[in-house]
Amino acid sequence: MISGSRELTILRELELIVHAGESVAILGQSGAGKSTLLGLLAGLDHPSEGELLLFGESLTGLDEDGRAALRNGRVGFVFQNFQLLPTLTALENVLLPTELSVQNHREQRAREWLARVGLAERHDHLPRQLSGGEQQRVALARAFVTSPELVFADEPTGNLDPHTGERIIQTLFDLNHEQGTTLVLVTHDHALARRCDRCLQLVDGRLDAMELSEATS
């Protein structure tokens, strides 16, 4: 992956296969290119060289729209900064991804998901009326509401205190196991990474496998 006019190589010689149902953590320091890698994996960006397959389909020949169609309803996202729309209530934020396709009982499902993350009573609150942890729980409900096959999480606890972060992670993994979802998690938190099936470290644009015990240290 090459970025900018000065040809800054961010990722190189990178090979990664994520199997269905697997949870993979990608570790790395700030600026190591974790988010760039996540963007590539999710088809939000395209690599300067190399090939990417999502759900077995090559992303290389697809334009933005093609990649978007591939994601539609099959991929969930959890962001570090929550990315809730400030003018939408909690319920409406959860509803947002369901609105792009024709689905039945959308609202009912969105309410169920809000209840699952413990925010049934707060459905009509705007993001600014919610705490950081609550906002991230809304984001979790939003990520799972379409029953995606794959969830990408970008530093999901980055903006939260350790205690709240722990609760969020617990919820994330519970939902993941329960739904049998594939999870790709980007973090710099080794404790968090340890909870995944597999752990990879991004150093100097290369991805190295890490032993779980290594990650815990």
Next chain:
Amino acid sequence: MSRRQVMGIGALCGLAARSLRRDLRAADVRALLIALMLAVAASTMMGFFLDRLERGLVRQAGQMMGGDLVLEQSDPFDDGLRRQLVEAGMRLSDQVDLVSMASRESAFQPVSIKAVDEAYPHYGSSRIDRGQGSEEVEHGPARGELWLSPRLRQLLDIELGESLQLGQSQFEVSAWLEREADQSTGFGSLNPRVMMHVEDLEATGLIQPGSRLEYEILAAGSAQSVEQLSPLLERLRQDGVEVRDVRHDRPRLGSALERADTYLSLAGLAAVLLAGVAVALSTRRYVERHLDSAALMRCFGASQATLIRLFGLQLLVLSVVAALLGAVLGLVGQALLVALMQPFLPMELPPPGWLPLWLGVLTALAVLGGFAGPTLLRLRRVSALKVLRRELDPLPASAWLMAAVAAGSFGALMWLYSGSFSLALGLLLGGLVALGAMWWLGGLILDALMWLVSRVAPGARQGWRHALQLGARQLTRRRSLSLGQLLAFAVTFFAMAMISLVRGDLVTTWQAQLPVDTPNHFAINIQPGERDAFAEQLAEISEARSDLYPMVRGRIVAINGQPPREAVPAEAQGENALRRELNLTWSSELPKGNRLVEGSWFDGVEVSGDWYAEVDNGQPPEAPISLESGLAERLGLAMGDRLSFSVGADTLTGVVTSIRDLDWDSFQPNFYVIFPPGVLDDFAHSFITAFHLDPLDASAGQTNPLASLVEAFPGVTLLDVDALLGQVREMLDQVTRAVELVLVFVLLAGISVLYAALIASHPVRAHESGLLRVFGAGTRMMARIQWAEFAIMGLAAGLLAVLLAEIAAAVLYLAWLDLPPKLHPLLWITLPLSAALLLGCVGQWLSRNIRRQAPTASLALLGDT
């Protein structure tokens, strides 16, 4: 491919509606909606009102003409023509004008008879006195009755109830006619008026071959009906029928009305311009915020097409809702306006039409489409990565497209409003160049003010000076945002300044056009022998009087040797000047109020007293003549053309050596053709003059100064045109009032723009204020900083606006309104200062919530996205 079904248009509409409903919680959408609504309300209110006023003015002009359409010829009209007119939706009234002799006992007096039918008058009312004081009536005299000009009372020594002989019949005088509903004939006929019923005319035996009769059909109907009749009217003109159409032949008030009309549409344009500014300001924030939701939607798998449809639909619904609400508001507003104005409006306005409503909706769509439409493309191209990277994609190509679409739709609107493509294009191109120049100039002004502030308050740490510094720093910190707002404010102040400048100069010009001592009396038939004595006696009773001009009646019989009808363009076939005798005059000097546009005056032309007797080579010599520019234009005449006149039994020819402009509204003796002295002297002539007499103050025991004049010069005819002058003044007053009212609305529209701008920039300001609070600024300090920031902005915007206004006003006056350009030094002081004060106060007031808010809340306003 996707395992789910792609969204149908119905689902998309539902989503758009839901999104819009949720969107209404955001301040920017509310600001956009309000800005759009106010803009549409202002423009439709103005549109409605102007439309009605315009139609009212046309109707009043119609009243002066006697109808929307007047046909005149010397033979009776046939019924086929009447049917055609009625089928086109016109209401008809027949009228016959003639000059005849009226007699009572041994007294005889030539009178100008106007015979009217039951349908008279179409518009307005006549004022008569049946002996019980003045009353307004909307009909003509009944059969067997006559209404007489009060002048005849003295001339014929007659009273109400007595009989007057016209031709072979006697009629009872039933009322004095103080004012006619229509002043169409004006003083074309110089004899006192007698009004009668048209069916009585037959019995008088006055209709005979060779009598000078004018048959008229006065037709009233809608503009569409008149328009529909255009081909027929054209044919009639070619057949020699004189056709007057209220839209083209507004009598006398022409130039004032035209300017008012231009001004009013200019004001409408200013309102649209302000609408554009307000919407552009609100749209910016709206789009910024939607970039986030677009990126998120992309993440969730929305395609470009889905996004563009979604946001397009949202904007469409938004603009339609705003347009409808705005139009309703505009309708209510104009009704209030009319109710408010009714006591001052001497006429009743026709009901509001549909056109302004459509114009309002179209305005909303075009303004929003023009400004927000191109940004849709930005939303479409937004990358899902924005969510991860939290950055905006650079959009080099679409920025041009944006500007082009905005400019295009704006130009189309201007075209729609001004009705002139070249004007709209000129304004648009000029506007774009001006915008670039303004950006640069605004930067210079802002820099200059910053430098000034740094000199005024160097290193101040507290109080107003410190606030001034901090406020100035806020502006420079976000320079391009500040510049953008500065431009918006400058355009607003500029529009308001323009409208008020032009108003002031228009009204001054109008007032100057009919000063208080405008002649209100004409004296005609002054015989050459009486000339000096009359002038002497007139000088004793009137200070404001024109020169005495000789008048010789002459008819144009040839143009460049050809019969006139063959020599002039087709559209001039029905020209009055070809059908009637003209009043020719001579003068050694250019008459007051006349202006040479081509050629030179007769200076140095030596014409001896017996000029006409000198025959050179068997050909009569040709005299130099000066022609009025309007007539020259209508007849297609230019310098060097030769006009032959029959005067009495002779024919004489003149060569056009100069062309003059003159003001037909001036109530001065005006002439189409002027000869140098010495050519016409030997023909039978009399003199004419105009003079001003102050209204008689009976309580002071004043005697009528005219009485002595009449006594000394019984042959001289005096015409009192005070009523006509009054009507013209009234009309000018009314137009002035309308113009002032429109100014108020442009001001209101301008204030709405300020409001929109402040609301739209609210989050950024709140964020900054929050930070300042966090760093320890107190409420008072905050208030001062905010005041200083807005005031500096206002001062800069005011300076820029006044500069633009001077340039634009000069161009406008020269090119469009036909007024001489001038500088407005006072504006250079008042506008920047009042702009600073206004923005400072309004800005500070609108920011009061920010000051009251806890810093955390202010900081949260920007949100995370």
